[in-house]
Amino acid sequence: MGLLEGKTLLVTGVLKDNSIAFHVARLAQEQGATVVLTSFGRQLRLTEVTARRLPSPAPVVQLDVTNEEDLAALGDRVREHADRLDAVVHSIAFAPQSVMGGNFLHGAWPDVATALEVSAYSLKSLAVAARPLLGRGSAVVGMTFDGSVAWPVYDWMGVAKAAFEATARYLARDLGPDGIRVNLVSAGPIRTTAATSIPGFEQMESVWDERAPLGWDVADAEPAARSVVALCSDWFPATTAEIVHVDGGVHAMGQ
Template sequence: MGLLDGKKLLVTGVLTEGSIAFHAARLAQEQGADVVLTSFGRQLRLTQAIARRLPAAAPVVRLDVTSAEDLAALADVVGEHTDHLDGVVHSIGFAPQSVLGGNFLAASWEDVATAVHVSAFSLKALAVASRPLLRRGSAVVGLTFDARYAWPVYDWMGVAKAAFEATSRYLARDLGPDGIRVNLVSAGPVRTTAATSIPGFEEIERRWPERSPLGWDMRDAEPTARAVVALLSDWFPATTGEVVHVDGGFHATGL
């Protein structure tokens, strides 16, 4: 018997086999879930190809989280593959290079707004778009990078993550009466496409393994994916508005 037997999940952010979302989708299937993926634009074909590398090939539906049309149609297009959802995984983030890598003071509002829209507001947008399919006892799980600190080079993405974490708490408040849980996993640095695209991200990576009580392997996304799967399961029925750290314990030791 799997941890997610019979559950129907929507997973965003699967782009490569190194994606945390890919490993979450893989583990979810191994634990008995049916999975639908999202993608759009030039990434769509990549996601479709990667979907075939899962234990069971997963359908891919179009979703640009900044598109009002895509969001409005989401319940219908997902409904072509399942009549309900038990969980949604938010693994979406983007910021223009101009707001990263030491450009905090020089960043323009237009580029900052893009980062906040895609990386923070999208959590609310995705949850609301999925809400018609979500049932009592379902879960929304997102991925963050500890927003309590001013990290080197992370700059306005760090601000977007702070907004993302606040958004999750307000969603937990407003979706709780419907029996929908909203939680985040704060992962240590994993060498995903998103992480390696940040100029100077090695400054964050460099000290992580030595400062983490449990150690840390930046090439291994599975510990983070396991936490996502656990939060999607029925084993956290009274937990919402929480941020679970999966970072080798780095958060407990200070910078």
Template structure:
């Protein structure tokens, strides 16, 4: 019988949610904003602290984000929550680094997932990527983002923490 190790080498955070009201920036109420922030940003810290007792030196925490450097049309408070998520990752990198735990994010282009269906106007993101990705982008293909997560979870990046790896066909580097 094979023994199960009581440790985690890596943890993937793929949690995000905002109520419909959070997708209207000026009219959103605090309850909707608070829900988006808790589910989409604070959850990274909560997952990290829950998993930490099982993590060891050289463990890795990886999360999925959507580039929060810009005020995307229609993304509204979810974009603010993603900015908080990215900042949370930096603080976790600072606080968990001394224990040897790496904390990084993958900023993927839009992918048609169950979660994407809850974003009003998601097809607008598809148009942006169609027009601006120098490498092209397939919203139906999650594999590029998944491979980046696997790489960051592996030991291939032993001295990388607090980083955001863009897997978006190059859109993040293009001007208007």
């Protein structure tokens, strides 16, 4: 019997098969779950193509997390494929390149606001939109990149991740009475399509393996994906507002 046998997961952020979200969806299916994906706009077609590479083709529903109409319609769109959700995986982040890559002091508010809305506020938006489908014992799990320190080149995306982590704590507080857990996985650098679009990303990934006590493979998304799947399961029934680091141990090491 799989870890997620009989459960239904909504997974956001699947674009290509090198993404953490894709491996979450794959592992979830292998562990017995039904998976529904989300995408929007020009990315939708690409997500549909990638969905066919999963062990079982997964339906894709329209969801732009910054669009109120999409958020309001999420429940009905999911119900076309499943009558409930047992977990929601948030794997969405975006910041204009103008606020990364050494541009912290020059970042303009409209671009910073975009980064904060898509990469932090959207966790609340998604959780609230999915809430009617989530019962007691369900989970919301998000992907972060340690927002407690200042990283080279990450700039306002780092600020957005700090806000994302704070948002998760407040969601855990407010959704806990409904029996909904909210946790995050803080992964080390993975060479995904999104990560490699960050100007200077190679500065972070190049030293990670040296600093990690366990070592680190920037091409292997499975360790992070496994942690997400575990947090979606029933094996963490009393864990919420937690950040699980899957980074080879770098977060605990000094400079």
